[in-house]
Amino acid sequence: MDAFDWNVINRSFVYLFKEGMTFTLTLTGLAAVGGIVFGTLLAMMRLSSFKWLSLVATGYVNLMRSIPLLLVIFWFYFLVPYIGAWMTGASRPIQVGAIASSVITFTMFEAAYYSEIMRAGIQSIPRGQVWAGYALGLDYWQTMAKIVLPQAFRNMLPILLTQTIILFQDTSLVYVLSITDFLGAASKVAQRDGRLVEMYLFAALVYFVVSFGLSLLVKRLQQKIAIVR
Amino acid sequence: MPMIEMKDVSKWYGSFQVLKDCTTNVEKGEVIVVCGPSGSGKSTLIKVVNALEPFQKGDIVVDGIKVNDPKTDLPKLRARVGMVFQNFELFPHLTITENLTLGQIKVLNRSEDEAVTRGLKYLDRVGLISQKDKYPGQLSGGQQQRVAIARALSMDPICMLFDEPTSALDPEMVNEVLDVMVGLAKDGMTMMVVTHEMGFARKVAKRVIFMDQGSIVEDATKDDFFGKPRSERAQQFLSKILHH
Numbered sequence: 001m002d003a004f005d006w007n008v009i010n011r012s013f014v015y016l017f018k019e020g021m022t023f024t025l026t027l028t029g030l031a032a033v034g035g036i037v038f039g040t041l042l043a044m045m046r047l048s049s050f051k052w053l054s055l056v057a058t059g060y061v062n063l064m065r066s067i068p069l070l071l072v073i074f075w076f077y078f079l080v081p082y083i084g085a086w087m088t089g090a091s092r093p094i095q096v097g098a099i100a101s102s103v104i105t106f107t108m109f110e111a112a113y114y115s116e117i118m119r120a121g122i123q124s125i126p127r128g129q130v131w132a133g134y135a136l137g138l139d140y141w142q143t144m145a146k147i148v149l150p151q152a153f154r155n156m157l158p159i160l161l162t163q164t165i166i167l168f169q170d171t172s173l174v175y176v177l178s179i180t181d182f183l184g185a186a187s188k189v190a191q192r193d194g195r196l197v198e199m200y201l202f203a204a205l206v207y208f209v210v211s212f213g214l215s216l217l218v219k220r221l222q223q224k225i226a227i228v229r
Numbered sequence: 230m231p232m233i234e235m236k237d238v239s240k241w242y243g244s245f246q247v248l249k250d251c252t253t254n255v256e257k258g259e260v261i262v263v264c265g266p267s268g269s270g271k272s273t274l275i276k277v278v279n280a281l282e283p284f285q286k287g288d289i290v291v292d293g294i295k296v297n298d299p300k301t302d303l304p305k306l307r308a309r310v311g312m313v314f315q316n317f318e319l320f321p322h323l324t325i326t327e328n329l330t331l332g333q334i335k336v337l338n339r340s341e342d343e344a345v346t347r348g349l350k351y352l353d354r355v356g357l358i359s360q361k362d363k364y365p366g367q368l369s370g371g372q373q374q375r376v377a378i379a380r381a382l383s384m385d386p387i388c389m390l391f392d393e394p395t396s397a398l399d400p401e402m403v404n405e406v407l408d409v410m411v412g413l414a415k416d417g418m419t420m421m422v423v424t425h426e427m428g429f430a431r432k433v434a435k436r437v438i439f440m441d442q443g444s445i446v447e448d449a450t451k452d453d454f455f456g457k458p459r460s461e462r463a464q465q466f467l468s469k470i471l472h473h
Contacts, residue, residue: 128316137309138336
């Protein structure tokens with residue numbers, strides 16, 4: 001057996017980060033923002049006094065949380081073109097592409113998890129705060145946008161970020177769509193150069209450093225942002 | 230026409246009736262004190278006035294507008310009724326100035342400059358102008374409640390509702406809040422006040438409403454209420470809270 005060739009990292013460094021990591025971070029960012037926005041809407045629906053809104057949101061969240069992410073990625077990849085065609089009335093499946101499909105999938109999937117976090121956040125705001133908003137004459141949307149959600153978001157920021165770290169790791173599953181994310185890039189180099197051990201070790205190390213570093217940051221943030229009551 | 234008119238108002242939480250056929254009026258410029266043992270429904274009574282709590286039976290009319298009419302624009306009505314809560318309910322993520330201006334800007338569509346000018350005028354009136362850039366958490370309870378009063382006033386309300394405004398305060402802070410409320414009463418503000426502060430009632434109330442188990446047991450002028458309360462329940466209540 002050959003000795004380890006760590007030089008493979010050096011040779012592929014630019015490719016790994018410029019191609020792979022850029023995509024990984026872009027997907028993480030887009031899915032996190034989209035997922036938090038959509039998830040917040042889901043949480044508001046779930047807490048709504050309109051029964052059917054609440055039922056739809058609950059059903060969606062439970063469904064997403066009960067199916068493996070890998071399956072959801074597959075299903076969306078194959079289904080979205082048909083749903084798109086059905087919605088636009090086109091006769092052929094719409095070409096969505098692997099990248100757009102992955103962004104949509106992760107947004108929809110993570111929204112289920114973010115919505116549970118935001119639901120807890122909204123429920124953590126005392127009833128009196130809502131009353132105070134209503135008493136000033138604010139309507140439901142204004143009370144939510146100006147009073148409840150800013151506080152809920154702030155209270156839940158550490159947990160939202162922790163969920164985003166998990167999302168960052170989960171994005172590696174896009175390899176099933178043959179997308180070149182960071183792990184995909186590492187995998188390609190590994191197979192091209194026959195350096196599986198080195199590349200997979202290096203990839204693991206990078207994921208570890210980023211995730212662990214971020215979680216340390218979250219910890220520090222947590223101590224900083226608690227709202228003084 | 231009375232400012233607040235309640236007729237046979239009843240409310241249930243499931244099968245439990247919290248308000249039983251409550252009828253009373255608050256005239257313009259009157260100060261009404263609502264008291265009674267805990268759980269008697271007095272906080273609920275004041276919260277149905279601006280529909281923070283829904284009720285199932287009866288009618289409430291505020292300044293000629295029927296609260297329980299589905300066509301009533303509730304946010305618009307609430308904007309004209311000031312409310313002060315037991316736990317202050319300042320918005321902890323906003324500065325004092327932002328607390329004072331939020332409603333004015335979003336609901337009354339005032340410009341930010343105008344809202345700040347008005348808000349600070351009332352903040353000055355409650356003696357806290359120096360605190361304008363702080364956050365609620367940096368203020369004492371008494372200060373927070375005075376800001377809450379200023380916040381309600383800066384909406385130019387036609388009447389004010391107070392839900393136990395001093396119950397959550399340390400004893401030494403009660404008076405600074407009561408002083409502001411007495412000043413308001415003397416300026417002719419229509420006020421409905423849920424409180425156990427009988428000194429305040431004696432000083433500025435026109436009438437006192439005594440509630441027990443969801444019913445208005447006594448609705449009498451101040452002198453009648455303190456002089457010769459008719460119901461036994463009110464007599465007991467008074468003897469309990471006045472002898473300390």
